[in-house]
Amino acid sequence: MADILGGFEQAVLLSLVKLDKEAYGRSIIREASICLNREVAAGAVYATLDRLEAKGLIASSLSPGTPIRDGRARRYFRLTAAGVRALNESKTALENLWRNTRWPLKGNA
């Protein structure tokens, strides 16, 4: 199993961090679009959220008690301790990968 999270997973996870209490499907999609600077499909995000939840890196819960007012119930997501760890470790591994490499690379092709 890859010990480094993929770019998309990191984007989704970091979106949760930034949105904090306001992290639910559609808001995550919007935030991830900004982070990655491109359009991201709803399915892509939900599929990733499901996988991350299956791995225990995030947890979800439907709109807490409060009455639903604007459409379907929102599903809120939050990072678990394991999620925070995985994110930190991925970042660290990536830093190590580039350590000792002057960047940006000069086109030496």
Added chain:
Amino acid sequence: MADILGGFEQAVLLSLVKLDKEAYGRSIIREASICLNREVAAGAVYATLDRLEAKGLIASSLSPGTPIRDGRARRYFRLTAAGVRALNESKTALENLWRNTRWPLKGNA
């Protein structure tokens, strides 16, 4: 198509950078193991090298003229201009992803 190279691809590509003229299958495997701080299977590396070559990010050539002395002919790899670009862009995209995020993250779960 992911605009951010995966961690393994980056490790392989960066190994080429570090090994420079001495980048061939087995030496890349050794270097990648160091970069990632874990064992990597030969098949994993060769498969990745083939894919990167198919995408035009690297190019290969068999041991240049010189007589083969220690086993099967070596296949040397080198980054193409597109490869350098892809590597730089991945790094940049990752930097942007983490921009404005204090790191390491505090376990707020």
Added chain:
DNA sequence: GCCATAGTGTCTACATTGTAGACTACTATT
């Protein structure tokens, strides 16, 4: 009441990337 619209979540299908492990080749040594 009925329809259009807006905001949400779900499902299916497929492409790409990550990885393991067994296997083939060639040389030098014993």
Added chain:
DNA sequence: AATAGTAGTCTACAATGTAGACACTATGGC
């Protein structure tokens, strides 16, 4: 010839990335 050391190849499958169609609930206007 048998063995070990260095190289590269192939197959198969798991994990991740992504698109696009679809379904549910509520509101506002006709």
